[in-house]
Amino acid sequence: MVVEIKNxxxxxxxxxxxxxxxxxVREGDTFGLLGPNGVGKxxxxxxxxxxxxxxxxxVKVFGTDVTSSEYDEKRKHIGFxxxxxxxxYNLTGYENMEFFDRVYNExxxxxxxxxRIKSLLTFVGLWEERNKLVGKYSHGMxxxxxxxxxxxxxxxxxxxxxPTLGLDPEARMLIRELLFALKKEKKTVFLTSHxxxxxxxxxxxxxxxxxxxxxxxGSYENLKKAFSRERVxxxxxxxxxxxxxxxxVVKNLEVIDNTLYVDYDGDTDNLFDLLAKNGARVIExxxxxxxxxxxxxxxxxxxxxxxxxxxxxxxxxxxx
Amino acid sequence: xNGFLWKDITIIKxxxxxxxxxxxxxxxxxxxxxxxxxxxxxxxxxxxFSNLLLLLPLIVGFxxxxxxxxxxxxxxSIESALAMPISVRNILxxxxxxxxxxxxxxxxxxxxxxxxxxxxxxxxxxxxPSMESLLVLFVAIFFIFSxxxxxxxxxxxxxxxxxxxVISMIIFIGSVFFINLSxxxxxxxxxxxxxxxxxxxxxxxxxxxxxxxxxxxxxVALARL
Numbered sequence: 248m249v250v251e252i253k254n255x256x257x258x259x260x261x262x263x264x265x266x267x268x269x270x271x272v273r274e275g276d277t278f279g280l281l282g283p284n285g286v287g288k289x290x291x292x293x294x295x296x297x298x299x300x301x302x303x304x305x306v307k308v309f310g311t312d313v314t315s316s317e318y319d320e321k322r323k324h325i326g327f328x329x330x331x332x333x334x335x336y337n338l339t340g341y342e343n344m345e346f347f348d349r350v351y352n353e354x355x356x357x358x359x360x361x362x363r364i365k366s367l368l369t370f371v372g373l374w375e376e377r378n379k380l381v382g383k384y385s386h387g388m389x390x391x392x393x394x395x396x397x398x399x400x401x402x403x404x405x406x407x408x409x410p411t412l413g414l415d416p417e418a419r420m421l422i423r424e425l426l427f428a429l430k431k432e433k434k435t436v437f438l439t440s441h442x443x444x445x446x447x448x449x450x451x452x453x454x455x456x457x458x459x460x461x462x463x464x465g466s467y468e469n470l471k472k473a474f475s476r477e478r479v480x481x482x483x484x485x486x487x488x489x490x491x492x493x494x495x496v497v498k499n500l501e502v503i504d505n506t507l508y509v510d511y512d513g514d515t516d517n518l519f520d521l522l523a524k525n526g527a528r529v530i531e532x533x534x535x536x537x538x539x540x541x542x543x544x545x546x547x548x549x550x551x552x553x554x555x556x557x558x559x560x561x562x563x564x565x566x567x
Numbered sequence: 568x569n570g571f572l573w574k575d576i577t578i579i580k581x582x583x584x585x586x587x588x589x590x591x592x593x594x595x596x597x598x599x600x601x602x603x604x605x606x607x608x609x610x611x612x613x614x615x616f617s618n619l620l621l622l623l624p625l626i627v628g629f630x631x632x633x634x635x636x637x638x639x640x641x642x643x644s645i646e647s648a649l650a651m652p653i654s655v656r657n658i659l660x661x662x663x664x665x666x667x668x669x670x671x672x673x674x675x676x677x678x679x680x681x682x683x684x685x686x687x688x689x690x691x692x693x694x695x696p697s698m699e700s701l702l703v704l705f706v707a708i709f710f711i712f713s714x715x716x717x718x719x720x721x722x723x724x725x726x727x728x729x730x731x732x733v734i735s736m737i738i739f740i741g742s743v744f745f746i747n748l749s750x751x752x753x754x755x756x757x758x759x760x761x762x763x764x765x766x767x768x769x770x771x772x773x774x775x776x777x778x779x780x781x782x783x784x785x786x787v788a789l790a791r792l
Contacts, residue, residue, distance in 0.1 A: 293792075299788055333647025333648075334644060337638075338577060345573070346577075348570075
């Protein structure tokens with residue numbers, strides 16, 4: 248396992264940010280961590296990067312405890328792109344890359360350095376813009392540069408915190424292509440995101456956080472099996488008294504105008520027969536595929552105002 | 568070259584404002600002091616010279632320490648600095664060594680040019696610094712290191728930017744007052760200035776090292792992120 252988290256809890260004072268979290272990421276996996284704002288995703292990445300320490304539990308990356316001094320050596324092979332881009336606005340794109348290259352590849356020769364930076368900036372499509380100050384980059388360009396920066400140490404593991412946050416569709420597509428490229432190169436990626444479509448397409452394993460705890464974990468297919476509801480959408484000419492008979496055989500029934508949303512595990516033909524037998528005039532009937540978005544919403548719904556709580560936690564922690 | 572050092576130097580090369588400000592203030596102070604010392608005679612000059620050895624690097628150092636220590640905080644790049652495999656202690660010491668070196672270099676260059684200008688344009692008086700002044704020259708290294716270091720630590724671990732500014736100003740103004748008043752408080756000699764400055768530098772350096780020993784990434788993260 249590249250990342251192993253066992254019964255990890257993080258508290259800010261008395262407030263629990265992450266509660267008894269257990270999860271693991273295998274080598275070559277693209278792992279997606281989902282959850283509403285302020286649920287603890289960024290805290291988890293900060294713990295994995297040893298910016299914050301866990302209050303209890305075990306957190307290992309490449310088999311090394313993240314709080315140990317040996318982890319510094321391992322971190323030389325870990326790339327990251329955090330929510331705050333982490334670039335110097337007073338340096339050009341090239342200079343930003345050179346700074347990080349000097350930190351991670353101290354002994355590299357000037358020609359090696361130039362070659363590496365050129366290939367990475369070309370990879371993210373910023374070679375032509377390399378001499379521009381980052382302060383003058385667009386948000387999308389800064390994100391791409393941050394992605395190139397994350398790859399400067401030729402990482403075996405990359406942490407990406409909301410990589411597509413605030414990007415326009417074109418820039419999002421480009422980051423997604425970069426993620427696919429990393430997947431192809433068998434890099435282990437640990438990403439947090441709000442973009443459910445992106446996670447569904449890119450990630451081989453997904454975990455969902457709710458109030459600091461993991462409420463679902465597994466591949467998309469497994470999550471679908473475990474949490475999906477077979478939903479049938481039926482358009483009828485008019486809703487009648489047969490609705491009561493229908494309620495007897497389905498798990499959940501919702502009626503909006505003349506459309507019925509039905510949770511039903513059985514064969515739709517049987518459902519059709521039942522409706523026809525009771526005199527319902529069915530215009531259209533279709534089975535709905537459960538997407539990650541529905542599973543996610545099902546998992547995290549009724550999430551309270553966690554973000555304001557976390558801001559409070561951080562302030563309390565600071566005073567201690 | 569160390570990555571952080573390279574970054575700081577690259578940024579400083581662009582910080583023309585800090586350079587110009589330091590040079591202008593430095594020249595004004597040193598020329599005013601020389602005019603005053605030449606008017607009051609040789610012993611007064613030696614005292615002024617010792618004060619300037621400390622004062623000019625301090626002004627330059629204050630200007631650069633604001634730039635270098637506040638850089639990551641202002642640019643919100645502190646999170647990535649913390650995520651890198653390098654300790655906060657090393658980053659702060661590296662930055663402080665750079666600020667100290669630049670301050671002394673530029674401060675003393677301003678002083679030498681001022682001396683030359685005062686010699687050419689004023690009384691053609693040959694200036695021979697006293698032995699105490701040479702001692703102050705060495706003590707200055709520790710003094711500037713400790714003062715700028717404390718300003719730097721304040722920048723990284725105090726969450727509120729207004730409080731940082733107030734603390735930095737207190738440290739700076741306190742240091743300037745100390746330089747100007749310390750010799751007169753005891754025996755009005757440069758010799759006493761060397762002793763007092765050495766003791767103060769030792770105390771401030773001890774505070775600086777104790778502070779950075781206690782600085783943990785988590786503490787900076789909670790203060791800054």
